[in-house]
Amino acid sequence: MKNKMKINHIKQRTRNRKNIFLLFAAIIACALVSSCDEDKPDDIGGTDVAFGITYKNSGGIEMDSLLPADYICSFPQQGGSLYFYVESNVGKWKLSPGEGHETWVEIWPAEGKGDGRFGIKATPNTSAYPRDYSINLLNSAGQVMGSIPVYQDPAPPSLAINYSTTPKFVSSLGETFVVKVTANIAWQATSNDSWITIGEVTDSTQQIVIGQNPAVQREGSITFSMIGVDQSVTMYIKQLDLANDFSNATKVTVADLLSRVGPSGVGTINDNLYIEGYVISDRSKQALAKTQMIVQDESNKGVWIEFTNADDNTFNLNDKVKVHMYGASFILDTSSKASKVESFSPSFVHDATPTSGITPIEITELVNLAQYENALVTLKEVEFPLPFGTYVNITETYYNKKPANWTATAEPFADDTDNYGHLVRDKKGNIIRMYTNPAFLDRFKILMPWGSGSLTGIVMKRVKNNATSYFIRIRNNEDNKVSADKNTALSRDIMQLGPWPNNTVALSSITAYIGTGTLKYTGRVNQNVLTSSSAEAFYYVASQARMAPVELNPDGTPTIAYNNNLSYWGINTQYWWGNPSSSISGGSSGEAWVITTSTMNATGPGAVYLQFNSSSSTSGPAHFTVEWAEAENTPFNQWNHVANYTVCDINNSQQLMQYVFKLPDAVKGKSNLVIRLRVNSQERATLNGSNIGTSGTNRLGFIRITQLKN
Known part of the structure; x- marks a missing residue:
């Protein structure tokens, strides 16, 4: 005896049943039909299977609609859910992923007996390619009685690299670096100049090799193209000549360097200069982002340097370094509005030597901190007036995230989810904040102390709600010498x-x-x-x-x-x-x-x-x-x-x-x-x-x- 699946023509009928399935958008019809020539086991009660979808008509009456064979269950790129019913006399049945199964489709419930209902849910498609899928209906013997084809629209194609449109400066001696690529489509990198070589590639990175420059300064570019789409991103490169190489650079203090940028904090260093100073940031504790390094010299000034990739920052706390600043581009940080050097190349940092570090500047009053921006200081006698919890008291599931109800209008009054601010007070009552971030590896090291003592850290700037303030950021727990003994507190x-x-x-x-x-x-x-x-x-x-x-x-x-x-x-x-x-x-x-x-x-x-x-x-x-x-x-x-x-x-x-x-x-x-x-x-x-x-x-x-x- 042969199994058969009866194909039902489209028809509608009113049913008096509870509205347990709701459609979230216009109904896209699906059908399931096929046949199987296998012998039917004795425990299967029949051969008829039909599928339909439940919806409400314009009068609000719930309707069932049986569907034809050539329909495809189609979802938009954003995903969604559709709900179906089964009319069957095959006894027990089960829905099972067929060929091309991916985790982006969920089925519930995945099994039933006789007449029943089920839903199909598709998650958002972030890829630039459409995706399809097949759901098989099996009888109790495991025989395939038919399939539901499922299709989902693609997302718009996108591609970005971790470099801005500002040219990347590279040494005249040449260098090799990696560009990180974020794309939802296949891509390829093409050199537009013979002295730029395309190296090893992965799904998300592209190695670039720059040869030695034997002549004058030169400019080139690399194009990152989406395959099959006429869209691309271009990265620009400037390679120094020997005249502007580090070996011919003039040493200046950090104070002199910053004066050339000016009070706006924005500009480019067009002279062949270098600074020599000490790394005062501690990348091992992640008090700052992994891409950030701060260098200070004996002029008591520091400069914030931002590498393009975290892997570029290999420089340790207290290393003494020489930093070639020719071509350095100073911009204002998007979040804090403080001045920093962007997209810096590690090949411009020379002669890193471990030392005991620079001596912090001692401060007895929390006033006039602007003069110490990006410098290491020790606040001599301070307390935490509200010693609450640990260093970071932010909802841990929301670290560095914007919750669904986040509003831009409230942002000027918020510390968001990427910084927690503890009040710090000196003996004269002056107040600043100490900020720590959720990546800080000492964030739960201690409970905040109730006494007084010294606090060492980097003075940093931020502009919030159109007001400029200066705060301190400790680099590790050892920077906090405030006593836990409440008897030593500055207040009672x-x-x-x-x-x-x-x-x-x-x-x-x-x-x-x-x-x-x-x-x-x-x-x-x-x-x-x-x-x-x-x-x-x-x-x-x-x-x-x-x-x-x-x-x-x-x-x-x-x-x-x-x-x-x-x-x-x-x-x-x-x-x-x-x-x-x-x-x-x-x-x-x-x-x-x-x-x-x-x-x-x-x-x-x-x-x-x-x-x-x-x-x-x-x-x-x-x-x-x-x-x-x-x-x-x-x-x-x-x-x-x-x-x-x-x-x-x-x-x-x-x-x-x-x-x-x-x-x-x-x-x-x-x-x-x-x-x-x-x-x-x-x-x-x-x-x-x-x-x-x-x-x-x-x-x-x-x-x-x-x-x-x-």
């Missing part, structure tokens, strides 16, 4: 709230860990803290700050993977605007955190500071005012203004950013001091013009009020 505690070590203890109120004080919210009568999300109370949210150090594996991942139980917790609450339960606005304006404490022990000349960390949800509040009074029921217009600040949307920063405010001397000696962090604008934290949502939240992770001891 008046009051501390948090950080909270777990989220399993419900609280009737939030009270101080150190000193006396409470934390309240003006939007409700009850001030209790719950262990799960609630619109009626405070609740805990993880602060993404580890409570204990952890070592790293050789691949840079922590030996103990992060989970929220390893993190400190913050206090979260919602309904920040128009809250009818408000105790300050009657529902007509913004709500406030209310911090109550006593400053009777705050005597002497030392300044008093409020410091905390905070973030908001996507629809939470952005703009706050810090203000104080001696009673919580002080009339609205009689509160004393301290400062305004903007809190970042957590989806931009994936961290609780740190804030510090110097309080006026008038707050000293108060038996009852009340500080409000009050929302002063209806704009939400995405800063895109939308209003705060009723479920939008703000979070505080750690609050301290301190007084300098001097």
